Amino acid sequence: MKIIKTIAAMKNAREKLSGTVGFVPTMGYLHEGHMELVRRAKSENQRTIVSIFVNPAQFSPGEDLDSYPRDIPRDMEMLEKVEPDIVFIPSPRGMYPPRFNTWVDVEKVTEHMEGALRPGHFRGVATVCTKLFNIVQPTTAYFGQKDAQQVVTIRKMVADLNMNVEIAVIPTLREPDGLAMSSRNVYLKPDERRAACILYHALKLAEKLWAQGEKDAHRIRQAMIKLIEEEPLAEVIGYVSIAHAETLEELHEIKPPALVSLAVKIGKPRLIDNIVLE
């Protein structure tokens, strides 16, 4: 497992790799969900590259950029168990040198949900992914379904800009009580951690109502909101959305595949989760 810290060295190492390259972009503070992405990348490619970069461009002012959990030695220990060929850890200055002025803006699919709550977030994600794809030149890049809007945005960017990379999406990995794995779960205090499974319960409720024949998206959203409001530690409902799984336009009548997604603030972090009604 080779650690590379500069863009020049990464490009140089990439030139020497032949065969298919699977790429897992991360912001570090890895969890089992990331490990699953790496395992899948390894099983489908001759070479695997993981990047660790807390991308300042995707944090809005006032968000948790400075306090975002970082622990490279811990990440390395975890990665040693799955053994990617290369771990690329660029610096913020290397990625965004002075007078950096070029941004990738994916329209429409970034307008709602996370995009509405976090202005500029997806511009930062699309820009850093474009840069990482250009540097790493992967055959396939692997993303988790937990960040559903990110997946839709990256797919749209790759299609619209004719990028030469396949996008593979891996199902959300969950704790035994259903909480989706996330680096931000580390912020949860014990009682908040217990309360956090309300997101999963709300999604399961939507799935149950849909399976029972309910097609009215508004009624399902209302039922989910009511359930979440019963949890005293669930402070603010960012959004409860039932949208077309590709355009992310809100639905009145549910036609599959529909993405049911939500953002709920529990204690410090705002947690997100989703399921797809097929």
Ligand code: PAF
């Ligand atoms: O999902 C993440 O961890 C980040 O948004 C990504 C894709 C690594 C870009 O910074």
